[in-house]
Amino acid sequence: MAKLPVLLRMLQSYLRFLKFFLLLVGTAILCIFSSPTLATFSHISLNIPQTKIQNSPVLDKSFVEQGKALYEAGLFTEALQVLEQAAIGFHNTGDKLNQAIVLSNLALIYQQLGKQTQAELAISQSLNLLKNLDSSKERAAIIAQSLDVQGKLQLAQGQTEIALSTWQKAADIYEQIGDKATLTRNRINSAQAMQALGLYRQAQKTLTEVQQNLTTLPDSSLKVAGLDSLGNVLRVIGDFNESRKVLKQSLTLATALNSSIAIGDSFLSLGNTAFAEAKTQHEVGNTDLAQQEVQAALNFYQQAARNTLGTTRIQAQLNQLNLLLEFFSKKEAANTFKQALSLSEQILAEINKLVPSRNSIYARIQFASILMDLTQKTDAPILSNLNIAQLLSTAIQEAQSLKDQQAQSYALGTLGRLYEKNKQLGDALELTTKALFIAQSIDASDILYQWQWQQGRLLKQQGNLNAALKAYDTAYKTLESLRGDLVATNLDVQFSFRESVEPIYRELVELQLLTENTQGNQQSSQYNLKQARKVIESLQVAELNNFFRSPCLEPVVEIDKVVEQDKKAAVIYSVILPDRFDVILTLPNQQLQHYTTKIPQEKVESTVTSLRKSLTDVAGTYEVKEQSQKIYDWLIRPAETELVKSGITTLVFVLDGELRNIPMGVLYDPQQNKYLIEKYAIALTPGLQLFNPKPLQKVQLNALTAGVGEARSIGGQKFSALKNVARELKEIQTEVPRSEELLNQQFVDSNLQKQLLATPFSIIHLATHGEFSSDPEKTFLLTWNKLLKVKEFDSLLRVSDRNRSGKIELLVLSACKTALGDQRAALGLAGIAVRAGARSTLASLWSVDDQWTAKLMSEFYRNLNTGISKAQALQRAQLSVFAKQKSPYFWAPYVLVGNWL
Incomplete structure (x- = not known):
């Protein structure tokens, strides 16, 4: 592959002075062509100098609307200049109400420019100004909207619980003044924070209320935006069916209002939901269903491109190109290349029409990234490396002229990746280091780890393993610091976990094991092995957090x-x-x-x-x-x-x-x-x-047993009869006399919840069909009348937490199985085991003749009563079946997860 021309190296000297423009700033949420909506005129504010502006423009609504238009166009620096003048003007005229309004909107702009300190100061000043004004409905509305902005700033900083509390204060005000429309938008924000905290029941309840409120609102662009936001949130939490349903409502309303922009946005969101489901179905092995969703996404993106102009059109085309890359097939290589070439020509033409803005910068960066990956898969360049480099060079120049540090970092790092692919490692490392420096300066941890990882890869390729190890370790530590915030700061990370997060852990472990004993002493060897073990553990936690689409798990013990x-x-x-x-x-x-x-x-x-x-x-x-x-x-x-x-x-x-x-x-x-x-x-x-393993408590065991023995047909799935379930539950009661039973019609979630609230059971034994999958929406247990999904099951078990002094000692799931063709299906089992709050979970990886299951379970409980460990009790139970049935099919599927003592 030819090296990039020397002319491009001139960029490096041009870039050296960038660091002098860096300011101390904070993290902002980075989503291509997606930014927070500015508050309407009469709701903003900032740190205003106490000097008057010469030739100050007339301060009216059209002037502030100019700032809003610039913001929505991605021209944040220009919007900042306009609104700063407006804020100073309102200050000088003593108009505290409008000054507060301008300040809250300036806080959003500061956030977008990575100036978190200024953003926090601006919103604080806005709220302080409003405190000293006479009470009125208008003042209350402005306070609520300033609180909404403050919540966004807090969420971007990873302060999820604080953001949730702030949004609740705003919601209370909207309730008092009867502003249902803005309350709806506020509750959608709160639902995002709840799911980032793992509070799924609360998030789902909030979203249900949002849907009900939206139906009562008159048809308007706000209602369309509310439905669109709700559909996107539902996609993020993995409820693709409901997301699609809500987004179709949004599309119908947008069509009735004849809003081409809203129609385009709805089609784009529908395409994103289909794309996300296609990736999920592909990962679990449902190839046919994945292909259906790919076609659906393709159609939606094409509709979005046809129905709108500007950034939405370009984003639809970029997502369509990315779709081709994601589901590239060698069999269809020629056709894929033809489609990609045509689409790329259209995108390039559209991008070149854009005025310089954050939107245009990110469009160039995303386009360049897709082209790099697509070229690698098709073995034929859509655009040459020089063309891709020119795209990124323009992005760098635009970012520098707009003083947009985050965009600069993205563009520089991506250009570094292009050099890496072209094996120009020295140049790649220099560009990556510059991107890293900017990300560090603005405390943008959600992009910082990417450049630290890239730096580690480059150092490894240069043979500098010790330096590479340090770079990887820094990336790992950055990721660990983001564990609770990664979903909140980048809601799409769950869909690229295996490409952009998991490899960092694996490649770090590989380096730690490669350099285990390079210093030739036992102490350094043990240190590296302990670090590798720690990273393996962290990867397991990260995988489970990704499974739940929430940063819900944290280590509990060393x-x-x-x-x-x-x-x-x-x-x-x-x-x-x-x-x-x-x-x-x-x-x-x-x-x-x-x-x-x-x-x-x-x-x-x-x-x-x-x-x-x-x-x-x-x-x-x-x-x-x-x-x-x-x-x-x-x-x-x-x-x-x-x-x-x-x-x-x-x-x-x-x-x-x-x-x-x-x-x-x-x-x-x-x-x-x-x-x-x-x-x-x-x-x-x-x-x-x-887990914190402890021996089985020296108390008399009590059990809640439940099961479905009859054949059932629920949710389009048929489940065969388990004829020995009743016998299995009776035999458990023989070994554990203090037991309650829910069989067949009695086994519904309301009865389960009632029993759990009434008694703190040490054992919960469920003999019913179930399936473990890498998709939480397809991980379920069969009750009499429904498929109880993992998140609902988790919530049911935890309702009894306030009634118990310790954890559930043992959760048993017999007759369950891992999903066929799903290479990561056991994540579902691990997810249930960890989130159930039980010390130990005993489950089966495939369904066995329930006659042998009943015998094994009876033997397990009998052994458990002798005082041996749970692992030993299971071993003896399995060997008792093995003595009669040598085929592993009968005795092997049972696994104990968690506490083995």
């Missing part, structure tokens, strides 16, 4: 404190890397150990897939042994001697990737002719930090 609790347990961490299989072994009171098997990732994954398929075949015992012994050799064989020497009786696995979809008990040792379950009790955990 790893080493957990390991110290059981002197007979070893913890095994697996890491699947592109060219090898790594394992970190934690033994009681010993140094960490690390071993590696050189093997391509594709072979590991194909072996796991074959094993998973064989396990669900009653007659597949030979194939199970053949495949599982390979995994035994990678995962267990190198540690055998140490496990025996240390007297280990329990293995606790922190598994990576597709390994989570198979039970470790089936791993076969041909030398001893034994499965792993014959040698060890086994437990799984998505991360030791998420």
Whole structure:
């Protein structure tokens, strides 16, 4: 590939002076062609100099509307200048009300320019001015709108709970003055904050109220915007069906109002929802459904482009191009290239018509990014590297002239990525460093980690592993600091988690293991291994947060404190890397150990897939042994001697990737002719930090048992009868006499909630159909009358928290299964296990003849009453079935997640 011309290097000297323009500022929300709406005239304010302006323009509504128009066009610096003059003018004339209005709108502009300190000062001044004015309905409305702006600033800073409280104050005012329209917009903002906090029930309740309020409002552009915002929020929280329904209402109303802009926005949002669902369906293996959604998204984007002009049209075309990239097929390469070429020519023509603004800058950056990735997939350039570089050079120049530091950082970093792809590593590193410096200066952590990651990649390619490790570690720490805010600051990150977040963790672990012992001493080796173990744990938490589309999980205990609790347990961490299989072994009171098997990732994954398929075949015992012994050799064989020497009786696995979809008990040792379950009790955990293992409480156990034994047909799905469910529940009651039962018609969520509120049960046992999926909307348990989704189930279990002194000791989900074809389905099981608030969860990875399930469960509870650990009780129960049924199909699917003691 030819190097980019020397002329482009001149950019570097041109860019060197950029740092002198940097100001101390804060984080702003970055979404292409999406920015907060300015308050209407009569609701704004800022830190105003106490001097008069010469030749001050006439201060009327049209002057302030000019600032609003500039803001909405993305010309933030020009809008700032106009509104600052307006604020000074209102100050000099003593018009405190309009000064307060201007200040609140200036706060939004400061935020967009990354000037968080000035934004906070402006909104504070706005509210202080309003305190000293006489009470009136107009004053109250302005206070509420200033509070709305303050809430947006707080959310962008990651202060989600504070933002929620601020918006509630504004909502109370809107209620008092009867402003239903603005209250609706306020509640949508609150719902976003709630879902960022993981408060799904509250968010859903708020959104339901929003829908009801919208129906009472007269048809207007505000109602269209409200429906559009609601549809977008519903997409973000994963409710694609409801999102589509609401957005179609928005489209219908926009059409009735004959608003071409609103029609275009509605089509664009519908396309984004279809795109998001297509990605989700593709990830879980529903290829046909994914393809349907791809076609739907394509149609919506084409409609959006036809029905509007300007930035919405360009965004629709860019999203359409991105869609081609995301679902690129080698079979359709020629057709894809033809479509992409035609679309790219249209986009380039449209972008060149835009006046310089944040919109035009981000359009160029996004276009350049898509072209880079598409070129890599099609092996044929849509535009040359020089053309792409020129796009980004223009973006840099526009960002510098507008003094838009965030846009500068994005443009510089993206140009650095282009140099990286062209193997011009020195130039790439210099540009990346400049982008990083700007992001640091404006405290934009949500983009900072991207440039830290890029810097690490470049240093690694240059062979500077120690410097690369430091860069990756910094990116990791930035991500960890964002754990609670990443969803709030970038609502689309969940849909690109595997591309833009997960690789940072994996590549850092790879570097830590590569440099484990480069200094040649045990101390540095142990430090690197401990750090790698910590990052693996953090990745597990990040994956689960992404699964729930919420930063809802945080570590509760340090790893080493957990390991110290059981002197007979070893913890095994697996890491699947592109060219090898790594394992970190934690033994009681010993140094960490690390071993590696050189093997391509594709072979590991194909072996796991074959094993998973064989396990669900009653007659597949030979194939199970053949495949599982390979995994035994990678995962267990190198540690055998140490496990025996240390007297280990329990293995606790922190598994990576597709390994989570198979039970470790089936791993076969041909030398001893034994499965792993014959040698060890086994437990799984998505991360030791998420659980604090404790022995089963020395109190008499009590259980809530529930199940559906009859055939059911719900939600378009048919579920076969489980004839032995009644027997299973009766046998549990024999072993745990203090039990309550909800069978068939009695097993509905209202009865479950009633029982949980009445009694703090130590065991909850549910014998019913269920499915674990990497999509939370498809992770459910069957009750008599509905599919109880994971988020609803989580809320039901937690209603009893205030009545109990400790956690649920054990949650049992028998007759469940992982979704076929979903490589990450076990995330659903891990999600239920962690969010249920139970110390331990016992579940099945595939449905088994419920006669054998009933026998195994009865044996499990009988063993549990003898005082042994839960892992040992499960081991003995599985071996009791194994003695009668050698096929792993019958005894292997049961896994214990969480506390093994």
